[in-house]
Amino acid sequence: MDQLLAQLPPSVVALLDKWDSNVLLITIASFLAWLVWKVIYNRLEILTQKTRFHWDDLILASVSAPISALIWCWPATISLGFILEDYTQSKLDWLSTLKLMLVIGIFVWITMRLVTNIEDYALTQKNRDETTVQAVAKVARLFFIVIGALTIMQSFGLSLSGLLTFGGVGGLIVGLAAKDLLSNFFGGLMIYFDRPFKVGDWVRSPDREIEGTVERIGWRMTIIRTFDKRPLYVPNSVFSSIVVENPSRMLNRRIYETIGVRYDDSQQVSLIVEDIRSMLESHPDIDAKQTLIVNFNGFGPSSLNIMVYTFTKTVNWVRYHKVKQDVLLKIMQIIDNREAQIAFPTQTIKLDLENAGEFAGMQPQTEHQQ
Structure with missing residues (x-):
């Protein structure tokens, strides 16, 4: 290796000695790493298609774009640090925090893509309840987003214990100010866990003018498509105080x-x-x-x-x-x-034939008196 470097021009040798601090070489290294990753990804994609399991396909599809982004963004962060340090002539401590935020963001991105891929795959299975799958997916996304946000806050030096204490007091204030929003949120949880209906069910309420097919169950409201094709947006809190009939069951x-x-x-x-x-x-x-x-x-x-x-x-x-x-x-x-007939509304009029002549004789006398 030393003999090979000795044959190179001194300017090239000096450039290679500082490859990890040269923006151009870092960019070239990133491009080579990205090419290697694409080759590995294509090979793994061929292997996963030969297996009978779908989980490996879902995981591989989830990490494809995030890892490519990491390969380009991590060296770009390092290059940005070199450029800013040369320009400001000072050490930038916040770049390490930026790198940590980048790793956390990539991790959250991978988990979100994985949850979405699993949700889409589960919805294609006929034996899966669509409402339950969507509920679990939403809870999983919310969980990873909260974990990522708390980790980023901790990387900035914020105390999680103090943050949780402040969150308890702030949560009480927010709860009082946004009680309708929270009631809709917990109403959505009630629908997900009690499952009085699911997406695709025909529902109606004798208490309200609500009848149609459930199109979507969100955290705040449920969308019902009426039979005349009008969308009906019902806040989830409404379902906790009305009777809901599910004719689909x-x-x-x-x-x-x-x-x-x-x-x-x-x-x-x-x-x-x-x-x-x-x-x-x-x-x-x-x-x-x-x-x-x-x-x-x-x-x-x-x-x-x-x-x-x-x-x-x-x-x-x-x-x-x-x-x-x-x-x-x-x-x-x-x-x-049976030689019978279905009845229809009829009336029978009976005439008194014995008194018919008497009534007929009284008629001229009545006219004469008039």
Whole structure:
């Protein structure tokens, strides 16, 4: 090595002796280090694609950009220090703090990217609850941001114990001044942990005019898309004081109808009831394990009422109406097969034919008196 250096010009030898304090050589070294990292990264990417596990892909994708940034920013910080020291002719102590902040920032950046990659991967799995995944990801991001901020504050010489004491007093003041914001925050936590609904659920409240599909659950508010496609922004604190109904979690949907048969077909009512019950028990889309009631239920003003009470297997709104339509059409066919008819509102007028002539004779006399 010494023989090789002896063959070089003295100016080049002097430059190499001070490579760690020369901005140009530091920049060239950074570029070479970046090329080496890209080669290593491409090789690791090929290896991770051959494995069956996804965690190595997520970790490698998380460190790619931050490490490249560190390779360029760390030497740039050193070069900046040399330039400023030569210009000011003084030692700069704050550069070490800047380097520490750079390392902390890179670490937080890697963890944030890793959390985001894991969240995106978990959301692609059908057996993962979207609301829970998003909640855990938000808590993880908040945790690493707080840890990074506290570490940076400590690097500036701030006492964490004093900071926590001040934070307790300041937190009380902030809590009183921003109680609505905090109530929304804890309302969001309640939604995440109690899980009365999740993203994609159809929810409604009988206490408020709230009904639609949940699009997003944030820390402060929940976005609900109404059925006429209007976005509804609901503060999370509202859900702690209202009743929320989640029809998306129904196990079945109910068919509850009253079928009216004419009084003239009273002899066929019992047969119609038995036929409807048999049809429902054998229907492929009716859950016969649930409550199934078909009975003559009362005398209407113009009909003999049959109650039909049953549950479908599907909970899908569109599919439910198709099943209900099929059931009602089959009931109509059953009534028709029994040579009966579905009743409609009617009125019967009875005339007293014995007194019809007397009333007719009184009419001219009344006109004459007038």
